Amino acid sequence: MSEASPGAAPGARKPNRGPSAGPGNRLALIAAAREIFATDGLGAPFSAIAKRAGVGQGSLYRHFPDRLSLAVAVFDENIDELEAAVAPEDAGLDALLEGVIRQAVVSTALIDLITANPDDPRVVELGARVRAIASQAVAHERAAGRFGEHADVDDVLLAISMVAGVLTRTEPDARAVTARRAWDLLHTAFVPRP
Numbered sequence: 626m627s628e629a630s631p632g633a634a635p636g637a638r639k640p641n642r643g644p645s646a647g648p649g650n651r652l653a654l655i656a657a658a659r660e661i662f663a664t665d666g667l668g669a670p671f672s673a674i675a676k677r678a679g680v681g682q683g684s685l686y687r688h689f690p691d692r693l694s695l696a697v698a699v700f701d702e703n704i705d706e707l708e709a710a711v712a713p714e715d716a717g718l719d720a721l722l723e724g725v726i727r728q729a730v731v732s733t734a735l736i737d738l739i740t741a742n743p744d745d746p747r748v749v750e751l752g753a754r755v756r757a758i759a760s761q762a763v764a765h766e767r768a769a770g771r772f773g774e775h776a777d778v779d780d781v782l783l784a785i786s787m788v789a790g791v792l793t794r795t796e797p798d799a800r801a802v803t804a805r806r807a808w809d810l811l812h813t814a815f816v817p818r819p
């Protein structure tokens with residue numbers, strides 16, 4: 626079945642824009658996957674993602690041959706957002722954790738897929754980027770006197786994984802409140818001790 630362009634006669638084919646459509650299609654697929662996986666979980670059919678993105682399944686498989694490839698692309702964008710959140714000198718753990726919570730509230734299915742593949746080189750690279758972001762947040766916190774010497778980056782990464790883990794087992798409508806409570810509890814672990 627051919628796709629019609631808006632305003633085109635029924636049965637008319639959507640024009641093929643060729644290779645120039647690739648970057649736009651990729652972005653549309655990532656956005657569609659983020660939405661579909663958030664509402665329908667990882668079991669959602671790839672055809673639903675392609676349809677939401679407005680591209681054919683062939684385009685989807687050219688960009689993302691499997692679900693992990695698609696999850697990594699979504700997380701790559703998420704990490705870009707986290708990097709931007711902690712870039713300002715006055716940004717610290719709150720900026721990092723608020724970003725993680727905001728993303729985890731809608732991306733629990735993707736978190737499951739990523740954590741199920743810890744040795745995949747793409748997942749390892751994502752982990753290295755998250756570590757660098759956490760290190761930057763800790764440096765900002767220490768410079769402001771808000772991070773105790775008893776804690777380190779590994780503790781922050783553990784806190785992030787704990788919050789993400791709790792959210793994957795929390796009902797969707799309770800995730801935001803649960804995430805805030807979990808972070809409030811963990812936050813006190815990082816403050817300087819007398």
